[in-house]
Amino acid sequence: MSPIVNVHTGKEPSKSALDPAAAGLRRRWWYLLPVVFIAYSLAYLDRANYGMGAAAGLAMTLRITPQQNSLLGSLFFLGYFAFQLPGTMLLGKRSPVWLIFVALSLWGILASLTGILHVFWVLALDRFLLGVAESCIFPAMLLLLTRWFTKAERSRANALLIAANPITVLWMSAITGYLIQLFGWQRTFIYEGLPALLWAVVWLAVARDKPADANWMTPEAKDLLEGQLAEEQRSVAPVKNVKSALLRNDVILLCIVYFCWSLGIYGFVLWLPTIVRQGAHRSDKKLRRKSLVWPFLLIAGIALAVSFLFARSSFAIAFAGLVVAGACMYAPYGPFFAIVPERVPKTAAAEALALINSSGALGAFFGTYFVGWLQGATGSSRDSYLLMAVSLIVSAGLMLLLGDMKVSQKPGHTAQGQAVGENEA
Numbered sequence: 215m216s217p218i219v220n221v222h223t224g225k226e227p228s229k230s231a232l233d234p235a236a237a238g239l240r241r242r243w244w245y246l247l248p249v250v251f252i253a254y255s256l257a258y259l260d261r262a263n264y265g266m267g268a269a270a271g272l273a274m275t276l277r278i279t280p281q282q283n284s285l286l287g288s289l290f291f292l293g294y295f296a297f298q299l300p301g302t303m304l305l306g307k308r309s310p311v312w313l314i315f316v317a318l319s320l321w322g323i324l325a326s327l328t329g330i331l332h333v334f335w336v337l338a339l340d341r342f343l344l345g346v347a348e349s350c351i352f353p354a355m356l357l358l359l360t361r362w363f364t365k366a367e368r369s370r371a372n373a374l375l376i377a378a379n380p381i382t383v384l385w386m387s388a389i390t391g392y393l394i395q396l397f398g399w400q401r402t403f404i405y406e407g408l409p410a411l412l413w414a415v416v417w418l419a420v421a422r423d424k425p426a427d428a429n430w431m432t433p434e435a436k437d438l439l440e441g442q443l444a445e446e447q448r449s450v451a452p453v454k455n456v457k458s459a460l461l462r463n464d465v466i467l468l469c470i471v472y473f474c475w476s477l478g479i480y481g482f483v484l485w486l487p488t489i490v491r492q493g494a495h496r497s498d499k500k501l502r503r504k505s506l507v508w509p510f511l512l513i514a515g516i517a518l519a520v521s522f523l524f525a526r527s528s529f530a531i532a533f534a535g536l537v538v539a540g541a542c543m544y545a546p547y548g549p550f551f552a553i554v555p556e557r558v559p560k561t562a563a564a565e566a567l568a569l570i571n572s573s574g575a576l577g578a579f580f581g582t583y584f585v586g587w588l589q590g591a592t593g594s595s596r597d598s599y600l601l602m603a604v605s606l607i608v609s610a611g612l613m614l615l616l617g618d619m620k621v622s623q624k625p626g627h628t629a630q631g632q633a634v635g636e637n638e639a
Contacts, residue, residue: 238435242362245430247374249420250355253318255378256410257351259386260325260344261290263406266390267328267399268586275399278334280590284583286334286341291579293345298572301350302564310354311421315414317354320347322410329403349575353568360555360563361424364442368555373548380544450559459562460569467616468553469573474609475511476577478518478602479543504553507546508613514542515606522599532599543606553616581605 264272264287273283301313324344331337355375363371393402422428425436453459521535551567558566585598 235432235434235438238432239439241430241435245428246362246421247371249417250358250375251378253314253413253417254351254355254375255382256318256413257321257348258379258382259406260321260410261348262383263386263390263403264290264328264341266387266394267403270394270399272399276332276334276337281587282334284586284590286338287586288579288581288583289338289341290345290348291575291582293342294349295345295572295575295579297346297349298353298568298575299565301346302353302568309423310358311418311423313350314354314421315418317347317351318410318414318417322407322414324407325410326404326407328407329400345575349572350568352571353564356551356567356571357564358421358423360560361443362439364439365446365552365556369548369552371548372551376544376547376551379547380540447560450556452559453562456562456565459558459566462558462566464557464616465554465566465569467612468550468570471609471612471616472550472570472574473577474605474612475543476574477581478514478606478609479578479581504549504613504616507550508610510542510545511606511610511613514539515603515608515610517542518599518603518606522596522603525594525596525599535599539602539606577605 268283268287272286273280278286321344324340324347327340328337328344331340356372359368359371359375390402390406393405397405425431425439428436431439453462459465517535517539519535521532521539524531524535554566554570555563581602584601588597588601589595
């Protein structure tokens with residue numbers, strides 16, 4: 215790791231100065247990450263609980279076809295994709311904390327409306343706008359974490375953020391199922407949209423855009439953190455403009471990887487209740503990213519292929535494949551999203567993250583739509599397993615094409631440099 219430098223003096227702090235600073239730095243994990251985790255967990259709740267509503271008879275209540283039901287589930291991701299980059303462009307001009315506050319408020323309202331609206335096209339518009347409201351949340355949070363955590367910590371911070379997804383699936387399944395049993399799926403959607411509105415107030419009270427704004431960090435900790443972050447940025451090769459950063463070979467490749475990955479994972483997550491009803495410390499220490507991404511995607515693809523092969527003959531084996539696939543699909547998120555800030559300078563990192571994430575949203579749209587469509591058309595989950603398996607195996611293979619990083623030998627450059635074979639388009 216590069217030496218920690220005081221941003222004001224340009225010198226390394228004394229050992230005595232490190233003690234209060236270290237205590238202040240530890241507070242980031244207890245003050246900032248919990249509110250980030252809960253905010254993203256609520257976002258995931260309001261996008262993924264649709265699958266529970268679908269399993270509880272949403273289509274029958276609204277008298278819509280299985281294809282319309284599938285479209286409603288996937289329209290969220292179309293809105294999420296369409297406004298990802300425009301929403302993230304605001305990050306350069308607006309406070310990420312305030313942007314997330316507005317997003318929390320809007321998506322809480324729109325999520326509750328899912329349980330009130332009964333006209334198909336109005337409900338379809340609501341689902342699309344829900345995706346628009348959430349479109350900037352993930353890039354904004356990733357950008358926020360790059361301002362608060364160093365390269366040696368970022369994979370863990372990202373992993374804790376992403377852990378909100380599978381953990382939400384666990385508690386959402388229990389609570390949503392209980393609420394549906396008590397109140398029905400419509401009132402459940404209304405109730406589950408309200409926490410986002412309440413949490414928006416907590417978010418605004420606790421979250422801060424940068425260390426200098428935090429009154430819960432000591433001055434020593436602020437100087438120490440800002441010094442290291444500034445030093446790390448000097449090791450990242452600059453880009454001419456945002457467009458050149460978005461057209462880099464590695465950024466485009468990561469977009470394709472995340473498209474295929476999301477096609478598999480969101481087809482899995484959103485329709486898992488219906489399927490069932492029918493029958494990162496090491497990464498930061500070693501600074502290993504690619505080798506901790508592709509093996510998990512490959513295993514997830516193989517596990518889903520096993521579910522495809524045994525869907526008709528053995529529910530136990532098919533379900534075990536789903537469990538393994540679910541774990542492996544989520545495991546690589548931390549290292550994957552730590553790649554971008556190490557290759558793209560902070561002047562264009564938010565836009566690059568948004569482009570990659572919007573590609574994932576597009577993959578999620580196709581995944582949720584076609585997985586739902588296949589189940590409605592065939593009356594079986596078997597073909598859905600095959601679609602998701604192929605997509606995940608392709609994403610693993612593409613990840614292997616990403617060039618390795620090489621250490622810069624220029625004076626003052628102590629961290630990772632550009633990727634081997636990486637060019638600006």
